[in-house]
Amino acid sequence: MKKDTTTEEKIKEAARTVFLTKGFEGCSSREIAKAAGMNVALVNYYFRSKSQLFQLIFKAAMEDFMESMIYVFSTDQPLEDKMRIFIEREYDFLAKHPELPNFIINEMNREEACSSNEHSEILEKIAETGIFNDCQKAQAEGKMRKMNLISLTLLVMSNCQYPVMAKNLMQSIHQLTKEEYDEQIVLHKGYVTEMLVQYLFPKQ
Amino acid sequence: MKKDTTTEEKIKEAARTVFLTKGFEGCSSREIAKAAGMNVALVNYYFRSKSQLFQLIFKAAMEDFMESMIYVFSTDQPLEDKMRIFIEREYDFLAKHPELPNFIINEMNREEACSSNEHSEILEKIAETGIFNDCQKAQAEGKMRKMNLISLTLLVMSNCQYPVMAKNLMQSIHQLTKEEYDEQIVLHKGYVTEMLVQYLFPKQ
DNA sequence: CATTGTTTTAAACACTTGTTTAATATTCTT
DNA sequence: AAGAATATTAAACAAGTGTTTAAAACAATG
The missing domain is CATH 1.10.357 (Tetracycline Repressor; domain 2)
Structure with missing residues (x-):
């Protein structure tokens, strides 16, 4: 059974709201992870780096x-x-x-x-x-x-x-x-x- | 003999250009100090904190x-x-x-x-x-x-x-x-x- | 059930952050 | 010139940064 929203998507959503309100420099990877209810490592597990995630967003x-x-x-x-x-x-x-x-x-x-x-x-x-x-x-x-x-x-x-x-x-x-x-x-x-x-x- | 531009003013000028181009979050105290040709401690010696300097600018x-x-x-x-x-x-x-x-x-x-x-x-x-x-x-x-x-x-x-x-x-x-x-x-x-x-x- | 492959976690890495300290150098005052 | 006040420095501090690692939890497949 797949969750309605997967972890990857949760992180992406959280990243969007955080990046858009605070900008790339105005937030940290951990802040995005916490906003998604996830671990810091998971952010990089799915998106390799803060920069790559940002470019996606x-x-x-x-x-x-x-x-x-x-x-x-x-x-x-x-x-x-x-x-x-x-x-x-x-x-x-x-x-x-x-x-x-x-x-x-x-x-x-x-x-x-x-x-x-x-x-x-x-x-x-x-x-x-x-x-x-x-x-x-x-x-x-x-x-x-x-x-x-x-x-x-x-x-x-x-x-x-x-x-x-x-x-x-x-x-x-x-x-x-x-x-x-x-x-x-x-x-x-x-x-x-x-x-x-x-x-x-x-x-x- | 006073220098034509005092240390305090040099820092303020540097802070202005750095803050205006990169924003508060986009730069560090050390970056401002270096741009002014000064030490990090001097920034806080004259302006007590990055925030106070920023508010001034x-x-x-x-x-x-x-x-x-x-x-x-x-x-x-x-x-x-x-x-x-x-x-x-x-x-x-x-x-x-x-x-x-x-x-x-x-x-x-x-x-x-x-x-x-x-x-x-x-x-x-x-x-x-x-x-x-x-x-x-x-x-x-x-x-x-x-x-x-x-x-x-x-x-x-x-x-x-x-x-x-x-x-x-x-x-x-x-x-x-x-x-x-x-x-x-x-x-x-x-x-x-x-x-x-x-x-x-x-x-x- | 055992053995895959995938997800998740906590911990650590080296580095940068803002700020403070204590020692040194310089300037000013008498 | 001696002493007080100011200016400057290098070093340290704890906290936070992006990223990695290695072990654990989970799911899937044979």
Whole structure:
């Protein structure tokens, strides 16, 4: 009889939550083991080293990070609607996984880490959705403001991710409770959607 | 005869660069000491502990973080111009101190750290510039889109800081060199300025 | 049941961590 | 120049780090 969740999976789950909240440097192998209710040696038995376990978690997190993006882009709708839906979904997703953007960005900044790795597969996956072609087409037809893809993604990511990343900072500055800030984010989502749509798809 | 830079200052400088690039957990006392060309014991001789030294650095960084903001807001100009100048200056500032936003946001997320501390003094300092009153007045006159101060700061900070914070991520995704991305940021600054001004100060 | 192979454990390894101590060197004051 | 105050050093401390080892517990197979 196999347990519903095997030891290996328990460790992986524990590692995910610990790594995502504290970062690679901010936790120890023993802490992960304890969070999984296991022994330290077991962590290395299944994953050989803290680094290897981390790279596993990081890769999975990176995929989650891009998941919702790809889903919306694949749908068949007018670009402007896609944008609205994307922002809606991205705010939803980030409400459930608020640690993700910080985690990804931080660990990308660790020199030892996955900086120079090949994360361009992500771009390819996004490209496969045809979103980039759609944008270029819309830009050629004058329906969308002309702008390279980097700035386009930057605009969207900035306005979706930063509000989640800066939660503690903004709470502290503006003296808000967690709940108050969460409400604020919902409000902010509306502003962001309006602003981006107006700017990217100007009416005449 | 006093040296041009005293030992205490050398350590503080070294601590600043090390802390800002690697974070509190990402470095050791000995690393800071070595970066300053000093002994480990000297670090604690002058600053008693790693934590106390860190809090010193963090506080100073936080003030830097808000410095340019306050300066521009204090000037006497139309709001729309202030916004343009602010974005210009903020991009300038962040080009010189690209590690700052990530550092601040990360360390605010460390539970042990300065999360619940009183950073609301910052808000007071900004309030002293009268910028918030100006905004409310402009909003009452219909010259500026109605929006609470939290969303206002969020909009501006998102679009100024995120592009710097996500540098390594964006480089990796879009396969850019540092120099190419720096050029991209200059381009992006233009889009951001236009977008924010158009949205916050709609014509007719 | 005996003998595989796989999982789990406690203990140890060498090394780094933050911090302290006690001795030495330097500077300042009178 | 003598003595007090300050600055600097190397060494030690206990605790924690990632990783390994070798023995035990377990499961599976013949």
